[in-house]
Amino acid sequence: MTDGRPLSDRGRFSTFPCMSSRQFRAKVLRIRHLTTDVRELTLELVDPPTLAFLPGQSIAVTIPNGGFGPSSLRYYSLASLPSSSHHPVLLLNAGDHGKGAAFLLKHSVGEELHFSGPFGSFHLQHDPERELLFVGTGTGIAPLWSMIASLLEHSCSQPMTLLWGLRSEPDIYYLKELQWWADRHSNFSFILTLSQPGQNWRGKTGRVTHLLQEFPQVDHLAAYVCGNRKMVAEVSDLLRHKGACPIYRERHDEDL
Template identity: 50%
Template sequence: MLAPNISELVLTLVDPPVLRFQSGQAMAVTIPASFSEIPTRRYYSLVSPQSSARQICLLFDQGEQGVGSQFLRCQPVGAELILEGPFGTFGLQENFERDLLFVATGTGIAPIRSMIATLLENAIPRCITLLWGLRRECDVYYLDEFEAWASHYPQFSFVLTLTQAEAQWTGSRGRVTQVLEEMPHLEQFTAYVCGGRKMVKDVTALLYERGVVQVYRERHHDVL
């Protein structure tokens, strides 16, 4: 697990052996009738960059009690899953006229990570800022990767903020909206927002109020 209850699901594609997708899209995992009352599907955002066409990665919360999380928790290494997709229109726009701001909470980081990785791989000449909100320090994952990106790519920077930080936490504290209120020149960005419904609503309103013209958003489950 990456953090308590948070796991990556790494899948090697078999049929077809290659998947073409846009960063920000999701895949549907089929939950068979043998596990639930009727066959159903659950959607998970792709964490992988677009270049990862033969092996993809999904992020899921093992602590959730939904049928999808319960099903994935039970799958052994090497199990075969049925996926459909990709689905969704939440993705990178081709027009990079402005610097890019990404705001996520919880597992809303999944499509955001895919987008940023794709941008960095393709050397898009724009500043990329990530603001990610979690609850506690024990909930943090991907930190080493984001720090490595910030060291290697001068155009990338990130802020990790915690809403229930311990006394020893030296990073940012508070909700992502509080951090955004302190950030200057937001009107210079195109923004991508992903997380719980209330966060997406509040952040979108704040960004529009601060002069951001283009805001693209995706709402994940409220419990992240």
């Protein structure tokens, strides 16, 4: 990524004519420490008051340069429902320790920030005959969360499975929420796998790529993949090797 924009967006920023990007002013409404590294930021839009977006899309937060040159942009997926258009939610990997993470982390509740959006062609597509497979690592869950929540909100009956890879027990969050969905929607299931679990972990172990062994056939699937850049590339290769299914993925680096 050279100019801060995902590759998929260069040259076609407004995926939908009705959803061209706009500038927004927002306040931080709530900060949740989900793990040592992951923060959930709920924003309250000030002006304009609502954000129309498609599940999976992202926003670009303006990172000012303190008067030293132009500001820069950092993209964050919307981890919330379009129906909560006044209160977008972001999942921030605070462990990145980069410019964007540092800027967002210094915000307290009530402080303002600016962003533009929505952006991105990584959003739910129309594949009504297919089972949906969502594959994510780390905060790559953010856009997948929005997609799954939206499908469930609209009582979508397509079978959907989420494969989510984290490193170890202290990295786990959203487990209760995922279980709540699974308990109430027989068409939704999820598998959480830990690549470096502790001795007492009784769940799945290994990377999400390993979990794909449980899917010998993929021709009936539509796959959405987001997270670690190498994982996205490897999962795409594995799926292509197994058969022909549409693969939708967030491309944010040249070497994907």
